[in-house]
Amino acid sequence: MLMPLELISFKLCPFVQRSVVTLLYKQVPFEITYIDLAAPPDWFLEISPLGKVPALRLDDGNALFESAIINEYIDDITPPALHPSDPLVRARNRSWIQFGEQCIVDQYQLTVAKNEDDFEAVRTRAQSNLAKVEAILGNGPWFNGTVFSLVDAAYAPIFMRYALIKPMDDVMPEADYPRLNAWAEALLALPAVRQSVVGDFDTLLAAYIRKNSPYAAERLIAAVAA
Template sequence: MQPIELISFNLCPFVQRSVITALYKHIPVNIKYIELDTPPAWFLDISPLGKVPVLTAEGQIIFESAVINEYLDEISPPSLHPATAIRKAHNRAWIEFGSSLIVSQYYLATANTLENKDKYQAEVLEKLATVERVLQAKPFFNGEQFSLVDAAFAPIFMRLMLLAKYLPFDIYQQTPKVHDWANTLLALDAVQKSVVPTFADLYTNFLKKSGSYLVQ
């Protein structure tokens, strides 16, 4: 297999999804970090959307984290998807929902007014409650086997863990099943190693620079 390269920004949760998948499946991937605020010209030339993640493999450019994860999964059996078509569709739907939760979480983290903080805090809590209602299995989303849904949600839980110290309440108070799932994922080696060693400090500094209401 030709070398695979993943182009990344060191705080991006979507990139982290793909890193988790590669680590969990022991796929050798070279990670190249760029500054997304000042991306190099070569990156803009190859990224159709000007966003990370971008994967280069087999002479092709692949973008969008869910698509990258599908590719990584297909080239390294056994699959991290369920066996049946309907369960695969179910899992893909919840991966998309996870993407919307990443966005809501970002807006909560970077909200610079109390009004916006309260708005996106309510949005995050509502979406966590939606996940709580669908969770039926342990320890992972589908039961005993780690899946691409787990890879998609782990970055959310890592950021919520860091945001928790700035919130005056337990964000998982009404969602104990989600909390258990989060703890399971955060304990995985593939999740812990999916970010740079200084991630916590980088994330906190990012919040401060963004004028986050939470860290004022």
């Protein structure tokens, strides 16, 4: 019998969102607990050695950390598997999930860039990394073709955030990234993705950007917050 799962979260975390997408897509019951990352509770630091979310607590006292690992565990205990069975395809999927972490970091750094030079440098790097994903994508609609996988869950948070800032800055223009745009469109139409963030996500993200970088706020958020 499936044990209740508790996902430890921060409302704006794209890595947490990878796991929420997986849980919702697989219709796995779970609870979500939000913590203050600036003042993490002791019990959290005991289960997440780097002090990072997501962490996943099981009701038998065990806990896991790292979004990619958590997602594989969720997938393993809730068949049918989203992760491919072929060892090479599975390994390749893991590689691109790992690469997606850098795409998330690029995107985060864009939202905290303090000035034009920083912003442009990060934007260039983000686009260069996105181009590497564009180059290996097939016809879709998902990363592996017709079958949804953990790679899809891993990239959905990136596309949601780029879609939010698109009215101000289209980092992933259709003309240059046609396959990424088609993939993003398919993902953002999925209920498991649409429901994977809190209701006031746009406002919270805008406030976060404003607080951390007035410069990035000016470049990115006019369209998502009054």
